[in-house]
Structures are given as structure tokens and as C-alpha cells.
Amino acid sequence: MLAGGVAIFAFVLGLLTAALVRRPAREGDPATGIWLWTLGLGLPLATLAALTVYGLVMGERLLPRETPDLVTVEAEARQWAWSFAYSDAPGLVTVDVLHIPAGLPVDVRITSVDVVHSFWVPRLAGKLDAIPGHVNVLRIEAQAPGTYAGQSAEFSGTGYREHTFTVEAHGPAAWNAFLQGAP
Amino acid sequence: MNQTGLHGTALRLHKTLARIWAPDPGWRGWLTTSNNNDIGRLFLCVATAFFVIGGLLAMLIRAQLATPGSAFMGPEAYNQVFTMHGTVMMFLFAIPFFEAMSMLLLPGMLGTRDLAFPRLGAYGLWVYIFGGTAVIIAMLMGLAPDGGWFMYPPLTSAAFSPGLGADVWLLGITSIEVSAIATAVEVVVTVLRYRAAGMSLSRMPIFAWYILVVSVMILTAFPPMILGSLLLEVERALDWPFFQVENGGDPLLWQHLFWLFGHPEVYIIFLPAAGMIATILPVMARTTLLGYGWVVAAAISLAVLSFGLWVHHMFTTGIPHLGLAFFSAASTLVAVPTSVMIFSWIGTLWKGRVRMELPMLWLIGFFATFVIGGLTGVMLAIVPFNWQVHDTHFVVAHLHYVLIGGYVFPMIAAVYFFQPLLTGRSSFFRLGGVAFWLVVPAFHVTFLAVHVAGLLGQRRRTWTYNEGQGWEVLNLVASVASFVMAIGFALVILDIAINTFAGLRGRRNQWNATTLEWAAANPSPNYGFASIPVVRGRYPLLKDPDLALRIAKGEGYLADTSRNRRETLIVATTTGEPSQVVVLPGNSILPFLLAVVTSTSFLAPLFKAYWLSGLALVGVIILALIWVWRLAPARTEGLVDAGHGSQLPIASETADPPGWWGSLFLLLADGVHFGSLLFGYAFLWTVAPNWPPPTYLSPELWPVVLAVGGAVALALAPRLMLRGIERGRVWPMLLMGAIGTLALGAAAASVMLARPDPASHAFDATLWLLAGHVAFHAALTLIMLGYLGLRRIAGHSLRVGEARIVGLWADFTAATSLLALGAAWLPGAFG
Numbered sequence A: 001m002l003a004g005g006v007a008i009f010a011f012v013l014g015l016l017t018a019a020l021v022r023r024p025a026r027e028g029d030p031a032t033g034i035w036l037w038t039l040g041l042g043l044p045l046a047t048l049a050a051l052t053v054y055g056l057v058m059g060e061r062l063l064p065r066e067t068p069d070l071v072t073v074e075a076e077a078r079q080w081a082w083s084f085a086y087s088d089a090p091g092l093v094t095v096d097v098l099h100i101p102a103g104l105p106v107d108v109r110i111t112s113v114d115v116v117h118s119f120w121v122p123r124l125a126g127k128l129d130a131i132p133g134h135v136n137v138l139r140i141e142a143q144a145p146g147t148y149a150g151q152s153a154e155f156s157g158t159g160y161r162e163h164t165f166t167v168e169a170h171g172p173a174a175w176n177a178f179l180q181g182a183p
Numbered sequence B: 001m002n003q004t005g006l007h008g009t010a011l012r013l014h015k016t017l018a019r020i021w022a023p024d025p026g027w028r029g030w031l032t033t034s035n036n037n038d039i040g041r042l043f044l045c046v047a048t049a050f051f052v053i054g055g056l057l058a059m060l061i062r063a064q065l066a067t068p069g070s071a072f073m074g075p076e077a078y079n080q081v082f083t084m085h086g087t088v089m090m091f092l093f094a095i096p097f098f099e100a101m102s103m104l105l106l107p108g109m110l111g112t113r114d115l116a117f118p119r120l121g122a123y124g125l126w127v128y129i130f131g132g133t134a135v136i137i138a139m140l141m142g143l144a145p146d147g148g149w150f151m152y153p154p155l156t157s158a159a160f161s162p163g164l165g166a167d168v169w170l171l172g173i174t175s176i177e178v179s180a181i182a183t184a185v186e187v188v189v190t191v192l193r194y195r196a197a198g199m200s201l202s203r204m205p206i207f208a209w210y211i212l213v214v215s216v217m218i219l220t221a222f223p224p225m226i227l228g229s230l231l232l233e234v235e236r237a238l239d240w241p242f243f244q245v246e247n248g249g250d251p252l253l254w255q256h257l258f259w260l261f262g263h264p265e266v267y268i269i270f271l272p273a274a275g276m277i278a279t280i281l282p283v284m285a286r287t288t289l290l291g292y293g294w295v296v297a298a299a300i301s302l303a304v305l306s307f308g309l310w311v312h313h314m315f316t317t318g319i320p321h322l323g324l325a326f327f328s329a330a331s332t333l334v335a336v337p338t339s340v341m342i343f344s345w346i347g348t349l350w351k352g353r354v355r356m357e358l359p360m361l362w363l364i365g366f367f368a369t370f371v372i373g374g375l376t377g378v379m380l381a382i383v384p385f386n387w388q389v390h391d392t393h394f395v396v397a398h399l400h401y402v403l404i405g406g407y408v409f410p411m412i413a414a415v416y417f418f419q420p421l422l423t424g425r426s427s428f429f430r431l432g433g434v435a436f437w438l439v440v441p442a443f444h445v446t447f448l449a450v451h452v453a454g455l456l457g458q459r460r461r462t463w464t465y466n467e468g469q470g471w472e473v474l475n476l477v478a479s480v481a482s483f484v485m486a487i488g489f490a491l492v493i494l495d496i497a498i499n500t501f502a503g504l505r506g507r508r509n510q511w512n513a514t515t516l517e518w519a520a521a522n523p524s525p526n527y528g529f530a531s532i533p534v535v536r537g538r539y540p541l542l543k544d545p546d547l548a549l550r551i552a553k554g555e556g557y558l559a560d561t562s563r564n565r566r567e568t569l570i571v572a573t574t575t576g577e578p579s580q581v582v583v584l585p586g587n588s589i590l591p592f593l594l595a596v597v598t599s600t601s602f603l604a605p606l607f608k609a610y611w612l613s614g615l616a617l618v619g620v621i622i623l624a625l626i627w628v629w630r631l632a633p634a635r636t637e638g639l640v641d642a643g644h645g646s647q648l649p650i651a652s653e654t655a656d657p658p659g660w661w662g663s664l665f666l667l668l669a670d671g672v673h674f675g676s677l678l679f680g681y682a683f684l685w686t687v688a689p690n691w692p693p694p695t696y697l698s699p700e701l702w703p704v705v706l707a708v709g710g711a712v713a714l715a716l717a718p719r720l721m722l723r724g725i726e727r728g729r730v731w732p733m734l735l736m737g738a739i740g741t742l743a744l745g746a747a748a749a750s751v752m753l754a755r756p757d758p759a760s761h762a763f764d765a766t767l768w769l770l771a772g773h774v775a776f777h778a779a780l781t782l783i784m785l786g787y788l789g790l791r792r793i794a795g796h797s798l799r800v801g802e803a804r805i806v807g808l809w810a811d812f813t814a815a816t817s818l819l820a821l822g823a824a825w826l827p828g829a830f831g
């Protein structure tokens, strides 16, 4: 995408430079066909069509799909903390640390109790807003066990910068232990 | 005035016209003038002052971000500073600045003497000055808003922003939007009606097309925002729960209303700059614009498209997948008309021979910058990418590429280009070139670094960052470069100031431009043209360089000054045939006074002084009545001599006076406002979590009868009155209309009485707004009918035109009242 962008930029600026240094003896030929039909209309239509298809396909891949071994967790945002609850361990709540099993798809049900926040773990998925009164569902999946940094991505007042959390992805044994060890 | 070559008739004409169009002497003249030259200059200076303020705030931001963990500002201060920076730049600088430029240039380009409603222009200026100053004073007192320039509730609701800051934003910005709407109405009517003889739509200068499109966009994009601000302010002040989930509100409603405005806003800012480019660039290339029709079509399609795209600002709010796909595809589509414009401009340069003067230099700066901004914009429209960089500094960089590259650079080009017309002087020092070479490279260094910081994950609106995230160098570079850029901008302003006072007196039309504004003297006098030009093509000065002289000698229309008043020509909208002579108002303190009371009614709620607000509102009504009363002539003139052997009617005696056109477009804005209210109602109903409300409103029969009867009476009365005017019988119709408004008012009151607690649920609050809409418009129409009655009592003969104006408002009131009350009653009617 970046390469394409740079190419278009170079092309346009190249034309511009040529137009600037050109010194036609008399009023040049307008050549409306080339300038407006081909470059004005044709070029962006072709580029955009390709780009949109690519974007939609990519988007499709990120879409949650039905799977049997789906894990569901609740993420509730407030100024300025996140609390997480687990459908596999009722009553268990963790604050600012989200535990998930590695290698399994996880649905995060995101909401907020005060202002608008946004749930964002850059290495796991794009962001999704936490809006009071609404529940947005985000599908994430950590390939390997480990710790992933997460943060809120919607301005929420003075504590916004520090409104962060971490995601702990566990292997199967550790995940079970976590669910069992529920206090 | 350049006197050489002017003698005899021309000089006499100049002297008389200059006297007729002169402002009052002394400082008082600034308060009472309504001439577009004076108002435009003031507007331009004030907007520039706000640019400086916004720029200083930007410097504070960059100073804070220069180093990690900076102790310069804490989050409280930082949040106020970036919110104010965005707000000042968008609302107090960008929009007023192009309005000022169009006020100054439009009459000249169109070949007319002033804008359609000079006093409305003056009023808009003063409301803007008062509102903007109030916002700045509040900031200096530490009461600035701090919720970001898009002010999302619930963060900005009373519960989470208890202070005055959010109210300052809502009330101050709304008053400025009112001013923008006033200006937009004025510009639309000017472009459609006030032109040179023979200037058909297809002969209009390209800038007129652009500014026409932009003004219609203002009229359709600002009302949702005004409604949103009204809802939020009412929620903050009176606890009507539009955005509170527990009581049936929904914070997402704000986001929709805001972006319904916010996305078109971007094009409202870009298109005037594009209009300037399309005007200046061909002159700099010594040729004409390539593909005029294409460019007009591109501007119109950009405007239309921009209203379908608001959701792309909400990709992360959990929009259904299909919606995402649609809005994503539609968003990339705006690149098409933009690309048509860009290639039309490059093609224009290609066919001409470019001269590298200062305006051209800034246009090259535009190309180099804007194309990058457009490309990063397309990248942002791709959903998966958007999910990753949304709300990072990548977005900050993108938006500055578009705003500074696409707006500020072309506007600087425009100021340099039109400097001879505006000040009568041309560039003097080489300072302008130095400033250019400071600003443009420094801009790119700054915001390229900001792009990268965003890609590395630096979030926007965070007041600092920690060491060791790899952002230190980037931010330091961005900050240092931004200070260089700021020095460059300061030099630009200094350069223009020096030129204004000490530049060389330029000759007329120094660029050999081809459009009418360059036929005016240098600087353009208050009356604009000594006589209204006759044009036969799109580029009047191209084949006819002597046109200027003939205009000055009075060989156009309306060169006869014996009526001793400010006159200009109105033409048929499409063909440009001369059709009316309009008498423009003279100097008056009324616009200033009206602005004072309007601003009082807007700002008093800040101090919970609702009584003062109400009192000021009464003042608004009284002053407005005096205003129109003084404008309405008591006697009829019949046809007057317009020159070139044509006898034309005086505009106020025609069936479609400018006031009728103005009302039509004001009602367009009003209708969009009402439509947004219905949209909000439907949105809450279908999306908000705590719906349906505990009970609906079941209508009784009598209010329904009153509503229908009232609406019918109101719609009929003005129509019957048109016939009555000929026979001199208007009282029965006036009475009938008045009864209609009272019936509608009673029906509206019944809704409020039936649901006395608007704070209990968003449904009840919405009912009050719907009923309020009815009551407000019924009262307005009643006042207008009363005004006609007063004129009758004073013995004036009523005009068909004024009856038709009242008819427009009456029709609108009747129709929207039925819709509003119907929407209020329908859910309960079958319950």
C-alpha cells in the first residue's frame, strides 16, 4: 500500500514538474481526453477498485466466525480501569489484566460504565469502542502464550494516557489452572 | 483610485458614487458600515488573529511533546490546549477566513456592487467577533473546554465535565455557526441573483461555483451540529437525557449528529481553497482553466458524496459489517472528483506557460502537500488499516496535511494574488519567498515525523509519553521543525502587513487576469463598479481589455446616480438577463446592536442567567422588526430606468425579492435542522438501549383537530392574501393566519402539558423539542403576520413579495408542525 502511494505521489509530482518547466511556443493543445477522462477519472477508479476489494478481503478475514471451542470474556471499561470477567469461571473478575487461552479464538464483549473508551491490543486485533449501554464483540486470538500490551484508544479525560491493561495468554495447562484457581 | 486616464464623466461618476457608498466618518463608521469591502477586511483581520491564537496553542502542544515526561503541562492543561487548538482552527479560523475572502472578492467577480444582504453580513461579522472573543476569554480564565474538538458525551455531559468549559464550547461555537449560516444565505443569493448583465450560470467565474456549492453545504451540514449542541446543552443545563443511557438516551446519537456535520466540514474547508486554486492557477499559467464544466461537476459531486460518508469516522463504534463495507467503498470514492480537479489543474499548467511568482510558489506547495494528505486519507478509509491507526498521531498528521496543505497554503496564495485588489499594493520585499522556504520544508519534516510516530503507536491526545518507546527523536524533530514553520508563518503575516502599508502602488490588473474583479480600480472602491458591466463570455477581460475603462465611464447599467442611493442589478438566475434593480441599505448601527443582543441571549445561559437570555431574545425580536420596518419603503415606484434603455422594476416590488430567495435558503437550513431532529428521534427509538419508554403519549381528539385545522388555515391564509392585496382586503386573511398559528401553538402546548417531565426519559425530552419546534415557528409566523398588519395600519400598501415571503414561512410551519406532532402522537395512537 505504501509503495503504491509513493508511486502515485511520484507520478503526480512528475507530471506537475513537467508542466511547470514546459514552455510551449503557443497555447498548447488542451487534450481534455487524456487529462480528464484517463487521468482524472480512469486512474482513481482503477486504483480504488483494487484497493477496496483488498480492504474488504482483509476485513473479512478478521471477522469472527462460528467455532465450537470459543471462549467468551467480558471487558468493562471505566475511568480509568478495565475489569474482565470470564464466562468459564463465573464470579472471577480481574482488573487491568485480561487472561485468555493461547491458540483459541476469544470473543471479548466490550462495554463501558461511564464515558466512551476503546479496547485496543495492537498485536491481537484492531480497536473497538466501549460505549455505555452497548456491547461490542471483538474476536481476538493469541497465537502463542505470552504478555500483550493493551490500551484504551478513545480520549476519556485526564487519566486517558495511563488507561492501559495487559493481556496474558496462557497455554492449556496454565489456562485451566487460572480458571480453577478462581478465588 | 488610479486616476490616470480617468477624466470628465468617469471622475464625476466616481466622486458621486464614492459619496453615496461612503461609510460614516470616524471610528463610528466601523460599527455602522455594511459594505462588503469594510466587513470583509475586518473579517479577514479577525480570522487571522484567531489563526495566530490557534498557532500559539499548537506551539504549546509541540513544546510539551518535544521531550518525554515533560513537566511543562499536566493532563488538565494539555487537554484544554489541544481542544482549544482544534476548535479555534476549525471554527474560528478556517471557516471565517474563506467567508471573509469571498465577501471581499465575490461582488467584483460577479460584476455587482455589494453582496445581497449587506446588513446580514455585518451582523454575521459581529456575532462571530463576540462569540469568538467569549471563547478566548473563557480560555484565558482557565474555563476552556477539554473534551476534544468533537466533544463526545458522556465525557462532556454534566456528570463528567461539571465545569463551564463544555458550555462555553457549545454556546460559543453555536453562535458562530449561526453567523456562518447568515453568511451562507447571503452568498447563495448573491451568486444566484446579483451578477453582471449577461453573466449566465455557465459564464460565472469558477470561484462563484465553488462558493455556491460550499454555501449550500453549510446550510445543510451545520444544522445537525447545531441540533447536537442544542441537545447536549439542554441535557447539561436541564437534565433532559438525550445521551444518558439509563433514561433512554444514547451517546452514539451525538457521534452521528457531529459527523453528519464534521465530514462535510472538511470539504467545506477544502472547496473554497480549491476555488481559489482554480482561479489563480490559470492566470499564473497565462491561460484558461482546462475543463471548466468538469471542475464544476467535480465540485458538486464532491459535495453530494461528502454527505454520505460521516460513518467513516465511526468505524470503531461497532457498526455492522455491511455498513462498514458500504461506507468504506463510498469513502474512497471521494478521491475521484478530487483527482479530476487535480488533473484539470495540472493540465492547465501543461497547456499554459507558467510564471514563478509568489502565488504560484504557494500553489506548488499545495500540490506537494495535498497529494500526500489525500493518499493517507485513502489509506485511512480502508477498514483494517483504520482499526490500527485510528486515534494515533498518524491521523493527526493526515489531517494537518489536508488542512494546512489543502487550505492554508492555497489561501496564502490567494492573499498574495489578490493583494493588489484588497490593498492597492503589490509585494515589496523578498520576505515572502523566504517565508515560503521556511514554512513548506519545515511543515513536511514536522508532519512526516508525526506520521511515523503514529505508525509506531503514539496515541493522539496523550499529554506525554515515556522514554524508551522509540518516539523521542521523532517528537523532538517534529517540535523543532514546527517552530521553524511557525516563524515562517509569522514572516508571511509580517510580509503582508508591510506590503499593505508600504508596498508599491500597483497598476490595474497586474497579472493580466481575465475575470471582472480586475476591471475594478486598485484597490477596489466601496461601490465596486461605476456601472454594472455587460459581459458576453466567461472571460470578459480576455478579448476586451478596455472593458474597465468603459465601466468607469458609465457605459454599463445603473450609471445614473440621480436617485442618489445604493443600487445594483439583479439578473435572471440562469440566463443573466437584467431583471430587477435592488436598492441596498445604507449605514446603520442595527446589525451591531442585533449582534449584541443575539450574543447576550447565547452567552447568558453560561451564568445560568436564563431571564437575561429571554430578555435578550425579546430584544432580538424587537430589533429585527425595526430592521425590516426601516427597509420597507412606504410608497411604490413602479419601473425605473436602469440604463441601456431598459426599464426594470424595483426588487421589493417584484414577486421574488431577494428576501424571498433568502428565506428559501434559510428554510433549507431550518428544514435540515428539523430533519435531524426526526432522525435523532428515529435513531433513539431503534438503537438506544432503554426503549421503548414506560408509556407513549396517547393523543386526545381536540389537539389533533386543532393541529390539522391550524395547519390548513396557515397554509391557506397567505395564498388568499395574495389575491386580497389587489383588492386591498387583507385583514380577514391576516386574522385567519393568526388563528392558525394559535391553534398550532395550542396543539404543541397540549403535548407539553400531557408530558410535564421532559427529564424523565429521552422520549419525553424529544416530545418537548418537537412541540418546541412547532411553538417556535408558530410564534415566528405570528410575528410576521403581525408585522404585515402593522404595515397596513401605518397605511402602507402591502407588497406581493412580502406576502409571498410570509407564505413561505407559513407553509414551512404548517408542514413541519404536522410532521412533528404526527411523530409525537403516532406511537401512542395505536397503543
Ligand code: HEM
Pocket (backbone or CB within 6 Å): B055, B058, B059, B061, B062, B082, B083, B085, B086, B087, B089, B090, B094, B148, B149, B150, B396, B400, B403, B404, B408, B459, B460, B461, B462, B482, B485
Ligand atoms: C501551525 C502549525 C500546526 C501545528 C504544529 C499543529 C499541531 C497539532 C498537534 C500536535 C495536534 C495533536 C494534539 C494531540 O492530539 O495530542 C493537533 C491537533 C489538531 N489540529 Fe493542529 N497544528 C497546526 C495547525 C493546524 C491548523 C491550521 C488546523 C486547522 C485548520 C489544525 C487543526 C487541528 C485539529 C482539528 C486537531 C485535533 C484536535 C483534537 O484532537 O481535538 N491544526 N495539531
Ligand SMILES: [Cu+2]
Pocket (backbone or CB within 6 Å): B262, B263, B266, B309, B310, B312, B313
Ligand atoms: Cu471524514
